[in-house]
Amino acid sequence: MKTEHIKITDIVAQEKDLCRAAAILRSGGLVVFPTETVYGLGGNATRDEAAKKIYAAKGRPSDNPLIIHIADPTDAEQYAVTNALYYRLAKAFMPGPLTVILPRKNTIPKSTTGGLDSVAVRCPSHPVAHRLIELCGVAIAAPSANLSGKPSPTSAAHVAQDMDGRVDMILDGGESEIGLESTIVKIEGDGLILLRPGGITRDALSLLCDKVTVADAVLHQLAENERPLSPGMKYRHYAPTAPLVLLSGNEADVLRYLQTEAASRKCAILCYDEECEALASGILFPVGKKDDLAKQAHRLFAALREADGTDAEIIYAHLPPQDGLGLALYNRLIRAAAHTVKEV
Ligand code: AMP
Ligand code: MG
Secondary structure, eight states, X not given: OOOEEEEOSOTTTTHHHHHHHHHHHHTTOOEEEOOSSSOEEXXXXXXXXXXXXXXXXXXXXXXXXXXXXXXXXXXGGGTBOOOHHHHHHHHHHOSSSEEEEEEBXXXXXXXXXXXXXXXXXXXXXXXXXXXHHXXXXXXXXXXXXXXXXXXXXXXXXXXXXXXXXTSSEEEEOOSOXXXXXXXXXXXXXXXXXXXXXXXXXXXXXXXXXXXXXXOHHHHSOOOTTOOOSSGGGGSOOSOXXXXXXXXXXXXXXXXXXXXXXXXXXXXXXXXXXXXXXTTTTSEEOOOOOTTOHHHHHHHHHHHHHHHHTSOOSEEEEEOOOSSTTHHHHHHHHXXXXXXXXXXX
């Protein structure tokens, strides 16, 4: 299929383009759109065939459920069974990078939820995403707009690498601000289970709810026969072609190790900005200053794609901390590295 590429710089002046995108979605087509987390591969969440098309375009296993995107938190009523805790979360974090798992209503077909009786709901804050959903008048099911196994796209150029010819339209809204996928929580009684860390941190959730537990799959590799609470967690994600190794240890030791490695073989290194000079013999992909986790989140997937585009034998990155936004970086990186961590 021929994919139409449209750059959106002004949602008011370009309302016509957004109307056309919304019409494609309503009639069962696929439109990639920007959000504040990563780009989404959108289809009509209420139509069976749209979900099937999304899975086909991504090459994604159809038991991995899709997140539905709504324009206003109260729109969840049409698709899910809400509760008081949902509205407390919505008041604090929506629109924004939070996805909440709720019991599904029949307006959402099981093909959208990978056969589950629950549905993941999110209300994005990106103005293009927001206006598109509004014009569509129906929830948009959207996973990240990458081929299954590739890093999530944080720019329209990444999207085009993976999705050109596979979707009807790509809306280019510039670089994704956050750069990591949404935080996912499941409401259980009066508590929350953190299924995927993201831009809304565990600490931020804890201010609102005193029972927040982190699902096992966030930090640890699941055993073969273990069933994750979030089906996506069982798949190896974001895997670069060259092996990715995460380095842990004190700063000076890690830097020395990287210098030795870079002098002896072709290494791609996702380094801190401060390290560029000392590591000049490596193929460097600076991700931001050591303490700037927001910048590192913004850069991570682009840096992984860039590193993957080199002929490096091995890719190195620092093992992130597990607190604040670090937990989301940690979760994405350990999965991309298939849990390969080297203590130096
Ligand atoms: P992506 O669409 O690429 O951001 O991935 C969506 C993630 O949300 C996957 O890891 C899914 O497993 C998870 N997810 C979506 N719907 C549900 C649900 N109903 N229950 C649990 N996890 C879900
Ligand atoms: Mg994804």
